[in-house]
Amino acid sequence: MDAFTVHIGTALPLRRSNVDTDQIIPAVYLKRITRTGFEDGLFAAWRNDPEFVLNRPEFDGVTVLVAGPDFGTGSSREHAVWALQDYGFKAVISSRFGDIFRANAGQAGLLAVTVDGDVVNRLWQLVEDNPAVEIVVDLPKSHVRCGDLVADFDIDDYTRWRLLEGLDDIDITLDREAYISTYEENRPSFKPATRLF
């Protein structure tokens, strides 16, 4: 995973709430066994509409998504995160995320930034007034800047550290293998195994 420090880019104002992961990428795009190439599935049903915000030329090249509350609810498909990344998004800003989506984003290196609903409203306004305005997503300072607006965001220390360092979770855990072995030695014998002996 690449490290995330400060990202500066233009933004897409997605004025929708409850954007579940079925909307972010429909199930028919989930048949692939690769980890890249999901950008064509991003918001696939909505992109059939020429008026859909992502289809508007002034939002070409956006890298920050500003969405309504409850973004990424529903299905656990990490493909939703991959589709956003494959399209070019580096960060998503919302007032509330589905828990699994936020965890997946943290795993894959997409920054999911939780801010107050009125910060989202102000960002939408700023971006709609001027689609070329740049948003700064600053992980070391844990804040978002746009024009005069500076808004702090919360992110748990562990995810923040991993993203800043670009660390692989599995490597971290494998360094702690001794704890796992000790735990396994003490597991009760009545716990089931998936093979019948």
Next chain:
Amino acid sequence: MSSNLLRTMSEKVWDEHVARAVPGEPDLLYIDLHLVHEVTSPQAFEGLRAAGRTVRRPDLTLATEDHNVPTVDADGPIADPVSRAQVQALRDNCAEFGVPLYSLGDVEQGIVHVVGPQLGLTQPGMTVVCGDSHTSTHGAFGALAFGIGTSEVEHVLATQTLPQARPKTMAVTVEGALPDDVTAKDLVLALIAEVGTAAGQGYVVEYRGAAIEALSMEGRMTICNMSIEWGAKAGLVAPDETTFAYLRGRPHAPAGADWDAAVGHWRALATDVGAVFDREVRIDASTLSPFVTWGTNPGHGVPLSAYVPTAESFPEGPARQGAERALTYMGLSAGTPMREIAVDTVFVGSCTNGRMEDLRAAAAVIGGHRVSSAVRMLVVPGSTRVRLQAEAEGLDKVFTSAGAEWRGAGCSMCLGMNPDQLAPGERSASTSNRNFEGRQGEGGRTHLVSPVVAAATAITGRLSSPADLPPVATGA
């Protein structure tokens, strides 16, 4: 958080699985059972391969084919080459990494959340994960069960653990008794309509109270299944005699002295009297009636006897805008009685309502009636075992002689990944768990219902409950 002395059930299960705890870091949680399917695992296995890693505990891992498989002609090769390649990748990966797999055609194949419980693999006090959000189903046994993404699937394959922040606890207490024809599905739809789709975020929820204790394991699974639909990390129910009776004698359930040791342990999991939850919700089951959804998230539910709501009845802001969008997408006008909504398709199945009890309930309503000529009804058992048992009981004949289609096991129209899809503009009554835009096929419109409402709807062609049906002529 409650004191160290008095703990809730989920805290006890959590504490028993912490392999490493350090202040300021997530706990390293040991995973007892890792369920795998074809859609969210290929990139995880590929990651292992690229890093030269192995599966740490294949004996605690089980794979099945469910999301992407056809429900007709299960014996032949899968027609869609992309689907076929994905299923083949699972077979190759399981063979390479030594993971047990129940493939299409195997008697144990089925939807992952139906298969685990039916094998007796899902037991109280376990941690269960799967690359699927409805892993919450397994909480019905008093297991801490939650969905994960593909990177986490890889993590569990490699380490049998997951770093996890301790969740908050919530109790949903359901007092009273459910009236006739009101099922676990209606209860959970009513709950979500009441609290909203985000109320559970960050919480593990314990469902308790007289109405929950009175439910079968199937009913409890239906409720826990939909925990994720209101944002909860997991939902669980305290194990009791109903749980033990369900588990006893199942292939993977403990036997002999192990059984006694296990039951002793399971009984001790119950939430301590006086333990404090971070939040509590109360519901009176006796006030409930059949519930159906009108919109595009599971919180958009109303009693079947009610009307399509107006957008203005929602608070100004995102909720109202969402309701406006939902009304447009669903092609509904506010004020329409829910009972007047006509459907093209009825789907009975999924990990929410695709078990024996669900099929028996739907068949009991269908028996002696005909499916409306305007309706296509699909009945898709949750697992091959469920299919075989239903066929042994003659339920397949009840459905097919009424004009319904009887299928092989899988997720099918729950997510429309295989050919079982709605066409644009088509409307379904579905016993599944998600009425999201396009979930059952692009442009498809979904109303979530219980199995008995699904069956009654298939007969009348409009959203209906069994009470709306004419009596079946008996005798000659």
